[in-house]
Amino acid sequence: MTVREAVQVVEGQFYCGEEWADSTEVHSACGADLMSDVMAFVKEQVLLLTGLVNPQVIRTAELLDIKVIVFVRGKHPTLDMVDMARDAQIILAGTKYPMYIACGKLYEAGLRSGGTRKI
Incomplete structure (x- = not known):
């Protein structure tokens, strides 16, 4: 699924990176507000859904080669975060849905949790 398709699903x-949305594919998704959980369990490039809005989200995504972040619950990134993401070529998007609903919609559309380590 392309990033554009995933963002349409939710x-x-x-917020930035829309120009890469058609050429960037995602095959799984991960929802987390704790970046330590993302660092511990994400093993492959995934679409990250989060309600956390601070620069640490961008830094974590950059470390783990996550190319798209979707902010949930109507939250949106700061201008500094948008600049950081653009520099790192990370796509930022947002949805009004809470994390549970956004994850469910993406799962229903075919994105699975294959990009995370087993517990």
Whole structure:
């Protein structure tokens, strides 16, 4: 699924990186607010859903080669975060849905949790 398709599934909007949305594929998704959980369990490039809005999210995504972040619950990134993400070529988007609903919609559309380590 392309990033554009994933963002459409959650009725989202882009904050930056929309120009890469058609050429970037995602095959799994991960929802987390604790970046330590993301660092511990994400093993492959995934679409990250989070309600956490601070620069640490961008830094974590950059470390783990996560190319797309979707903010949930109507949250949106700061201008500094948008600049950081653009510099790192990370796509930022947002949705009004809470994390549970956004994850469910993406799962229903075919994105699975294959990009995470087993517990």
